[in-house]
Amino acid sequence: MDAPTPVPSDVPREVLEQFRSPFDDLYGLRITSASAEEVTAELDVDAKHLQPYGIVHGGVFASMIEATCSIGASFWAGVNGKGKGAMGLSNHTDFLRSGREGKLRCTATRVQSGGTLQLWQAEITDDDGAVLAHGKVRLMNVKDAKA
Numbered sequence: 001m002d003a004p005t006p007v008p009s010d011v012p013r014e015v016l017e018q019f020r021s022p023f024d025d026l027y028g029l030r031i032t033s034a035s036a037e038e039v040t041a042e043l044d045v046d047a048k049h050l051q052p053y054g055i056v057h058g059g060v061f062a063s064m065i066e067a068t069c070s071i072g073a074s075f076w077a078g079v080n081g082k083g084k085g086a087m088g089l090s091n092h093t094d095f096l097r098s099g100r101e102g103k104l105r106c107t108a109t110r111v112q113s114g115g116t117l118q119l120w121q122a123e124i125t126d127d128d129g130a131v132l133a134h135g136k137v138r139l140m141n142v143k144d145a146k147a
Helices: 013-017 022-027 058-079
Strands: 030-034 038-044 085-095 103-113 117-125 131-142
Touching (some): 058 085, 058 117
Antiparallel strands (some): 038 103, 085 131
């Protein structure tokens, strides 16, 4: 990984809000910290997150991974003058264990970043710290975050 990018630990809420999606609110994702190196988020599991077998739907895991990686990549692009944001090109999520209730925690970290592309990885854990899913997201730096 490249040398860490110096970023203030207290990211203003208005800066974070420009990178969040209304979809995050729809399924209940809460960003708990964000920087150009790491993003953390939480989600309280309820009935709307479960598939017919009573376990967390895989789309919830993929969405958490996509959101946290995208927010971190957008911060990195903005801080390093590579653009105003980042857009996902691929999301590969592996489901390792099922979840049924409690709080999910997602931590995304930067793996590689450059002038055009970035790679981020994320891990989702449950209340006991068990890893339920992990994934990687490849993103492209964009000049206009609304592109």
